[in-house]
Amino acid sequence: MSRMLKLRAAAGAFASIAVLWALLPAATPAASSSADQQDKSQSSPAQAAKPEQELDEIIVNGHRIKANRDPVQILAWLRRLLGKYRYEGYVELGDGSATVRQPVTGAGDCVAFGAAPGVHCTIQVSWPELRGPNGEAVPGGTSTLMPAMVQYGLDPDRLGVRYMQVDNRGMAERGNGYLWGDVLETKSPCVGIAGNCQRITRIEAHPPDGSLIEMQVDIEKDSIRLMRYRFEMHRTASARSGTESQKPDK
Amino acid sequence: MIRGAISVASMAAWAVLLVSTAASADPRGVSTVHEPATPEQVEARRVQTVRDMQTWLRRLTGRFRYVGVDEVPTAACIQIKPKGRPAEPMKCQAGRPRDAEGVWDCVNIGKGSGVHCVIGSTAQRRDPTKPNLDGPTMILLGIDPDIPAIRYMQLNEDGIAAEYLGHLRGNAVIFNAPCIPPEGNNCSIEIKITAPTGAPIHWKFDKTRLVFDEYRSTQRLNFELLPSKQDQPDKPRELEQ
Numbered sequence: 001m002s003r004m005l006k007l008r009a010a011a012g013a014f015a016s017i018a019v020l021w022a023l024l025p026a027a028t029p030a031a032s033s034s035a036d037q038q039d040k041s042q043s044s045p046a047q048a049a050k051p052e053q054e055l056d057e058i059i060v061n062g063h064r065i066k067a068n069r070d071p072v073q074i075l076a077w078l079r080r081l082l083g084k085y086r087y088e089g090y091v092e093l094g095d096g097s098a099t100v101r102q103p104v105t106g107a108g109d110c111v112a113f114g115a116a117p118g119v120h121c122t123i124q125v126s127w128p129e130l131r132g133p134n135g136e137a138v139p140g141g142t143s144t145l146m147p148a149m150v151q152y153g154l155d156p157d158r159l160g161v162r163y164m165q166v167d168n169r170g171m172a173e174r175g176n177g178y179l180w181g182d183v184l185e186t187k188s189p190c191v192g193i194a195g196n197c198q199r200i201t202r203i204e205a206h207p208p209d210g211s212l213i214e215m216q217v218d219i220e221k222d223s224i225r226l227m228r229y230r231f232e233m234h235r236t237a238s239a240r241s242g243t244e245s246q247k248p249d250k
Numbered sequence: 251m252i253r254g255a256i257s258v259a260s261m262a263a264w265a266v267l268l269v270s271t272a273a274s275a276d277p278r279g280v281s282t283v284h285e286p287a288t289p290e291q292v293e294a295r296r297v298q299t300v301r302d303m304q305t306w307l308r309r310l311t312g313r314f315r316y317v318g319v320d321e322v323p324t325a326a327c328i329q330i331k332p333k334g335r336p337a338e339p340m341k342c343q344a345g346r347p348r349d350a351e352g353v354w355d356c357v358n359i360g361k362g363s364g365v366h367c368v369i370g371s372t373a374q375r376r377d378p379t380k381p382n383l384d385g386p387t388m389i390l391l392g393i394d395p396d397i398p399a400i401r402y403m404q405l406n407e408d409g410i411a412a413e414y415l416g417h418l419r420g421n422a423v424i425f426n427a428p429c430i431p432p433e434g435n436n437c438s439i440e441i442k443i444t445a446p447t448g449a450p451i452h453w454k455f456d457k458t459r460l461v462f463d464e465y466r467s468t469q470r471l472n473f474e475l476l477p478s479k480q481d482q483p484d485k486p487r488e489l490e491q
Contacts, residue, residue, distance in 0.1 A: 075409055078409065113386075113388050113405055113407070113409070114386070114405075114406065114407030114408060114409055115407060115408070115409075116407070116408045116409025116410070117409050118388065118405035118406070118407075118408075118409040118410070118411065119409075120388055120405065146360065147359060147360050148359065148360075149359050149364070149366050149390060151388060151390050151403055151405050151411065152411070153403075153405045153409050153410055153411025154408075154409050154410050154411060155411060156410055156430050157428075157430070162403070162411040162413060163411075164390050164392070164401060164403040164411075164413065165392075166359050166362075166364035166365075166366070166390055166391070166392035167359070167360075167362065167364065167392075168359060168360030168361060168362045168364070169362045169363075169364075170304055170307065170359065170362035170363030170364040170392055170393050171362075171364070171392060171393055171394075171395060172364070172390075172391075172392025172393060172394055172400075172401040174401055174403070174413065189396075191394060191395065191396060192395055192396065194396075
């Protein structure tokens with residue numbers, strides 16, 4: 001996740017610069033001198049006696065990250081998903097005031113479909129069941145990924161990635177998004193949760209030699225996080241083609 | 251204050267007028283205004299539609315062989331415009347129908363109604379730049395309970411994902427979507443899957459493209475899915491847990 005955070009930090013660099021510019025008038029000599037005078041007048045005699053300290057130079061470098069719209073590179077990224085995995089991680093339920101974290105276990109198998117390829121995954125992921133105070137079902141309290149299937153493919157309209165997941169209740173979650181470096185980020189409306197709810201998915205897949213894929217799904221309602229699925233997918237076997245293995249007999 | 255009282259009085263007058271008009275619209279004096287469905291009724295209807303979709307999806311499970319016709323237009327349209335005379339009507343070559351057959355293999359996802367299908371075709375692929383069913387294709391079908399509708403995602407050999415949203419109408423679900431580029435904007439796809447109980451599944455794929463905004467070019471695939479000898483569709487198979 002560290003790389004993902006770096007990317008986010010870099011993407012936010014422009015925002016940081018904008019904030020610095022906004023704060024700049026306060027740093028102008030006139031403004032700073034009046035601020036200094038005010039500070040000095042409010043500071044204790046002991047502090048006032050201290051020599052003035054200068055801040056170290058702060059350099060902010062920002063560069064805009066663009067979504068990768070190259071179909072060849074998008075397909076290369078999709079190829080990184082192929083393989084068999086052991087799932088670890090957690091599912092976090094709650095809005096921050098009272099969160100409960102449940103450990104995740106499971107396995108997944110992602111196979112290539114076609115030459116490009118498209119990716120088809122079968123997953124079996126579970127966590128200890130969690131219910132409400134009166135024994136009622138709560139969203140995300142029970143795993144619906146025992147099993148589930150996910151398909152990932154190139155979105156030729158937007159030059160991004162499109163995916164769809166169908167769980168063991170038959171419910172479909174879908175999304176489309178873009179590649180930002182090694183990270184696929186998608187946003188889509190929630191399924192089964194009313195109101196202003198978004199499902200934000202981030203999948204970080206390193207180049208093929210990497211043995212770890214990190215996936216994070218946040219369910220946010222009115223910008224408040226209700227759930228987080230944090231999956232660490234440890235590769236246990238390399239890729240195989242699904243075209244041959246799943247093609248029916250002719 | 252006076253203006254407020256006037257506006258309230260005028261609103262009341264309008265309300266009386268509307269009620270009397272609605273009541274007098276029916277000669278029997280019975281109001282014909284339909285009352286909107288209550289939230290409970292809307293929710294009950296949604297739940298029932300989701301159940302119907304689950305039942306319908308389970309009909310797709312099984313191993314089938316499909317036979318049908320794949321009609322692809324040549325898209326060779328000619329319009330002659332002689333000098334000093336009005337243009338002749340555009341002439342387009344008719345599509346060439348071609349027999350198509352293959353295997354359609356669908357499983358349920360767990361105990362749910364979600365369906366995963368692999369379609370294998372024995373036909374040779376003609377145009378690798380266009381999405382079609384000549385090569386093997388994967389399909390994932392699931393329910394969006396909020397709309398409610400059936401979502402259909404198709405993955406072809408080129409790794410291209412196409413997504414459709416379909417609504418249940420009787421025994422059929424009709425999916426609509428724009429074509430995948432580079433077909434252009436004047437192109438749409440309609441997929442109609444009819445799956446009655448105990449009868450062959452009928453699968454119709456119509457891709458309609460407007461050429462010069464006048465000629466309608468249609469690619470039509472018409473398949474009947476028949477239960478194969480190896481597996482009967484009456485016995486739903488599911489992905490092992």
